Amino acid sequence: MEKHLHIISFDVPYPANYGGVIDVFYKLKNLHKAGVKIILHCFEYGRGEQKELENYCSKVYYYKRNTSFINQFSSLPFIIKSRNSEQLITNLLKDKYPILFEGLHTCYFLNDKRLVNRFKIYRESNIEHDYYSHLAKSERNPIKKLYFNLEARKLCNFQKQLVDADLMLVVSTADRDYLHSQFPTKKVEYLPSFHAFDEVKIKEGKGDYILYNGNLQVAENIKAVEYLIKNVFSKIQHPVIIAGLNPNAEIYNWIKPYTHIQIKANLGEAEMQTLLKDAHIHCLYTHQPTGLKLKLLNVLYSGRFCTCNEEMLAGTNLQQTCMVKNTPSEMIEAINNTFQQEYTPHLINLRKQALHAFDNAAKTQQLIDWI
Helix, strand or coil: CCEEEEEEECCCCCCCCCHHHHHHHHHHHHHHHCCEEEEEEEEECCCCCCHHHHHCCCEEEEEECCCCHHHHHCCCCHHHHCCCCHHHHHHHCCCCCCEEEECHHHHHHCCCHHHCCCCEEEECCCCHHHHHHHHHHHCCCHHHHHHHHHHHHHHHHHHHHHHHCCEEEECCHHHHHHHHHHCCCCCEEECCCCCCCCCCCCCCECCCCEEEECCCCCHHHHHHHHHHHHHCHHHCCCCEEEEECCCCHHHHHHHCCCCCEEEEECCCHHHHHHHHHHCCEEEECCCCCCCCCHHHHHHHHHCCEEEECHHHHCCCCCHHHCEECCCHHHHHHHHHHHCCCCECHHHHHHHHHHCHHHCHHHHHHHHHHHC
């Protein structure tokens, strides 16, 4: 029997070059490989229509996201109100297939009476009101800070509508526990994020630099980079590379006094993967223990040693893969002690064992079974 599935994506999920769309793209790619006929619905607001998606989907629909300022005055969260399309509900009603809502962003129609008899799956990527509260704390611009705080309140209120989901899929065990507590009668399952890797590919031996990578337009990552430069990277002598999208002038100013720290901006995918594989130590840090950090998976599948704080690993059960250090002095000590060590075949095997739960093929079959 043919299997069909509607997937509603908050953004066009190609190219798969930032956290949320990575999960969406590799999920639909693996579902296609397993024989599922996917009808993809995308909200488009700058990435354009992507022919690549037609390789994995039987049909791709695009809807313009309505980012009009007037939507800010709605009682609904802006990220949800701006993804309201009557054409979307019309297309969903053409059949009776299950519907996968990717992120709270896409849940405008989750409790629509016209979908009352449909099997509806909510794919969580963050506890969104927590995520926006953390964004507000990281933001320095007072207007943006106000927006994030208001959005957090609206998102907390909107979360009640998840009661109409038949299945909730969460990216971390911490988020699973939270949604279980909020919706004790609903089915909530742990399904780690999908990613680009079919296997662990790590170079043996050693590299000669420390790497931090992330989208440097995001307030959370800017705050993390500032913390690492001022408290860790400036206190060591080893070469450091900071890589990411569109770093601002402030980040360049932070590294000016330190000749051993350099920035590599807007690298292509191939260049970025080479940088990841050749690094000796990956240094990650976050103030936000929310969701699953996909850059962590990127590092663990491709890179050698990794040091990070507990918040980076929240809800992942991956503590054994990293040197977990929560203070600058602990991170500095870990870097200095590890910089001359070799990454051995034994360590690679341990990494493979730890990442078994994140295998895309196994997750795909589990998702199909649940639906």
